[in-house]
Amino acid sequence: MTRALALLxxxxxxxxxxxxxxxxxxxxxxxxxLVLRSYEVPNGAAQRLRSVLRELLWFGSEGKDSNKYVGRAxxxxxxxxxxxxxxxxxxxxxxxxxxxxxxxLKEPGTVRLSYWVVVxxxxxxxxxxxxxxxxxxxxxxxxxxxDGPMSFTLVEKLQLGSLNGERGQLQGRDTNVRxxxxxxxxxxxxxxxxxRMAQKMETRVRLEPxxxxxxxxxxxxxRDQTDSGRAVYFLMRAAPNDGAGR
Numbered sequence: 001m002t003r004a005l006a007l008l009x010x011x012x013x014x015x016x017x018x019x020x021x022x023x024x025x026x027x028x029x030x031x032x033x034l035v036l037r038s039y040e041v042p043n044g045a046a047q048r049l050r051s052v053l054r055e056l057l058w059f060g061s062e063g064k065d066s067n068k069y070v071g072r073a074x075x076x077x078x079x080x081x082x083x084x085x086x087x088x089x090x091x092x093x094x095x096x097x098x099x100x101x102x103x104x105l106k107e108p109g110t111v112r113l114s115y116w117v118v119v120x121x122x123x124x125x126x127x128x129x130x131x132x133x134x135x136x137x138x139x140x141x142x143x144x145x146x147d148g149p150m151s152f153t154l155v156e157k158l159q160l161g162s163l164n165g166e167r168g169q170l171q172g173r174d175t176n177v178r179x180x181x182x183x184x185x186x187x188x189x190x191x192x193x194x195x196r197m198a199q200k201m202e203t204r205v206r207l208e209p210x211x212x213x214x215x216x217x218x219x220x221x222x223r224d225q226t227d228s229g230r231a232v233y234f235l236m237r238a239a240p241n242d243g244a245g246r
Contacts, residue, residue: 001124003055003104009052018174025151025179026092027128032089033082033086033211034071034084034085034086035086035090036081036082036083036084037090037093038076038079038080038081038082038083039082039083039093039094039097040080040097041079041080041081041097041100041101042100042101044079046075046079046080046081046123047075047105047163047165048164048165049073049080049081049096049097049100050073050074050075050192051163051164051165051166051200052096052165053071053073053083053096056071057070057071057073057089059087070085070086070089071083071084071085071086071089072079072084072085072245073085073173081097081233082092083166085246109164110161110163110164110187111160111161111162111163111164111181111183111238112159112160112161112238112239113136113159113179113181113190113192113236113237113238113239114157114158114159114232114236114239114245115126115156115157115158115160115161115175115177115235116132116133116135116136116154116156116157116234116235116236117119117154117155117156117158117175117192117232117233117234118133118136118140118152118154118155118232118235119151119152119153119155119230119231119232119233120143120147120151120152120230120232120233121148121150121151121152121153121229121230122148122149122150122175122229122232123150123151123159124149124150124151125151125152127151129152130154130200131239132154132155132157133152133154133222135212135237136212136235136237137185137216139212139213139235140216142153142214143214143233155174155175155232156172156173156175158170158172158175158177160177160179160181162180162181164181164182165179165181165182165184166180166181167179167180168180168181174196174197175194175196176193176194176195176196177192177193177194178192178193179191179192179193187206187207187208188207188208188209188238189204189205190204190205190206190207190234190236190238191203191204192204192205192215194215194216194234196232199218199232200215201215201234203215203216207238208238209238209239210237210238210239211237211238212235212236212237213235213236213237214233214235215234215235215236216234217231217233218231219231219232220234
């Protein structure tokens, strides 16, 4: 499948004008060489290929509300993959579909990620961990080994599910999460963006289902300039299900 993706990428570049634009457009800005075709994809893999193609066909943004695509892909009511793109792109799509047909992959279902925003204050507290933090207690214990004794407060917990190979977004109380997940042979790769107040984190991680990771840490936002001891920790746990495992 990797070779098929490489061939498709070559097809995509060959379909673009070397000056950075696509082929001559009809009035209204629509390219004139687009061809609509549908493909029979075995084992219900059309949604997965659609996700791959949508990422490959996107060539960036030309402005705040403008995106540049070489073509479009979707799944029809009958489960077939539908692609609107130049002929050269279709050659790559045929190779990709043939690769999936020859090497069928088990389709993972929804991937659920959980996020914790935790504030750590120096000094061990005699108060037990809040119920919302019990799930990440082992990770917090590791943080104390590295950063010293602390008392922890749960600021916010978020959970977001998305299909394998799809994007998801959640606006919490004061934390915004964007994720793109991909599960291959039981391993999860996730592109994560977390934004909270003036803090922003972008990263890519690979982990096993059920594994807890500390994504990042920073100083806690505060109006009191003398209060610099507290820290904010961003933790995540992956829990793929529907055939992807837990």
